[in-house]
Structure formats: structure tokens, C-alpha cells
Amino acid sequence: MSTAKPIGPLRKAWYQWKAIRFPWRKRYLVGLDLQGNTYWEFRLHRGDPSTPDSRFRRIVQYPRSTHLSEIKVSPQWHQWLRYQRREAPTLDEQAQDLVRVEQMKVLAAQADARWEAKPSYLDAPGKEKGQPVPPFDTGRNQPQEQAAREQSAAAAKNGRDSSSKAAQQQKDDPWKRAARSTGPGETWQPEAWTPTSTRKR
Numbered sequence: 001m002s003t004a005k006p007i008g009p010l011r012k013a014w015y016q017w018k019a020i021r022f023p024w025r026k027r028y029l030v031g032l033d034l035q036g037n038t039y040w041e042f043r044l045h046r047g048d049p050s051t052p053d054s055r056f057r058r059i060v061q062y063p064r065s066t067h068l069s070e071i072k073v074s075p076q077w078h079q080w081l082r083y084q085r086r087e088a089p090t091l092d093e094q095a096q097d098l099v100r101v102e103q104m105k106v107l108a109a110q111a112d113a114r115w116e117a118k119p120s121y122l123d124a125p126g127k128e129k130g131q132p133v134p135p136f137d138t139g140r141n142q143p144q145e146q147a148a149r150e151q152s153a154a155a156a157k158n159g160r161d162s163s164s165k166a167a168q169q170q171k172d173d174p175w176k177r178a179a180r181s182t183g184p185g186e187t188w189q190p191e192a193w194t195p196t197s198t199r200k201r
Contacts, residue, residue, distance in 0.1 A: 026042050
């Protein structure tokens with residue numbers, strides 16, 4: 001991959017000239033990105049490199065025709081600008097990163113498609129998206145007639161159990177037990193309080 005705007009021979013020679021680190025030069029060109037931005041290192045003062053303020057400052061310059069909202073700085077150059085990497089990224093490295101980003105987009109789209117193909121538990125019954133959920137196999141699959149007989153037998157048993165449960169509930173009714181207890185009932189009313197007089201000490 002190449003830059004968005006091809007670099008002419010004159011501009012390329014000018015970049016090479018600006019990248020030469022002459023001792024009298026304060027600012028050096030370090031590199032450029034695929035969007036045409038240039039990255040520079042400079043010192044505030046010339047002189048001894050061992051002085052505390054002699055560390056190179058790092059800046060980015062973008063073409064004058066570029067609007068501020070359209071400026072894009074790649075993550076590699078962000079790391080270089082913040083001193084998180086020592087060497088500046090090359091054009092080949094930036095091109096390989098763009099290829100990697102495109103491959104990641106394709107893989108993410110494929111993963112989303114696989115995720116959409118799976119049924120969701122949040123879908124309403126009968127409106128499921130994706131593939132149908134296979135039935136849970138317990139290993140005891142029976143013919144439909146035998147299953148119907150078992151259901152009718154279970155319903156009859158439930159009918160007998162419900163009648164015996166109703167009789168048991170009438171015996172064990174908590175409201176009736178409360179009425180039979182010796183505690184105050186629903187008609188109980190509090191009495192007036194009449195305090196007794198005590199002798200002063």
C-alpha cells in the first residue's frame with residue numbers, strides 16, 4: 001500500500017534533506033504517515049545534549065488543506081508522540097497495520113454472522129431467529145400412544161389427588177385453627193387503661 005497522495009521527487013528530496021541531523025539544526029524530520037502528516041523532533045535550545053531540557057520534543061504537522069476534523073493519527077504514531085516507543089514507525093509497518101485492520105473487520109463480520117445464526121433464548125415462541133433448537137433427548141423416546149396413555153393416567157391420578165388434597169385442606173385450614181385457639185379473636189377490643197395510684201417515697 002502507498003500513501004494517499006504519491007510523493008513527488010522534489011518533495012521526497014526535501015524530506016530527506018530535513019531528516020539530516022546537522023548539529024546546528026534545531027528541528028529534524030522523523031517520518032510521515034499514510035495520510036500525509038509529517039512528524040518532527042526538536043529541541044528548545046541548542047547545546048549540550050546532557051542538559052535536563054535537552055530531550056527532543058515531538059510534534060505532528062498536517063497539510064494546510066486538511067480540516068481539523070479530518071486529521072487522523074495512527075496508533076503507532078500516537079505511541080511515538082507520547083514516548084511509548086523509541087523508533088518511529090515506517091511506511092511498511094503502517095501499511096501492514098492497515099491490512100491487519102481490514103482482516104479484523106472481515107473476521108468480525110463473520111463472527112457477527114455466526115452469532116446471528118444462533119437462536120436466542122429471548123425470542124418469543126414461534127418467532128425464533130436462526131436455526132431451531134434440537135429437542136432434549138433423554139434416551140427414553142416412546143411412541144405417541146404410550147405417551148397419551150401415560151398422560152391420561154396422570155390426569156386421573158391428579159384428579160384423585162386433588163379431591164384428597166381438598167379434604168386435607170379443609171381439615172388443616174389455618175383460619176379455622178386460629179378461630180379454635182384460645183388467643184384473641186377477630187372481635188377482640190382493647191380495654192381502657194386504669195392506672196393504680198402509688199405511694200410517693
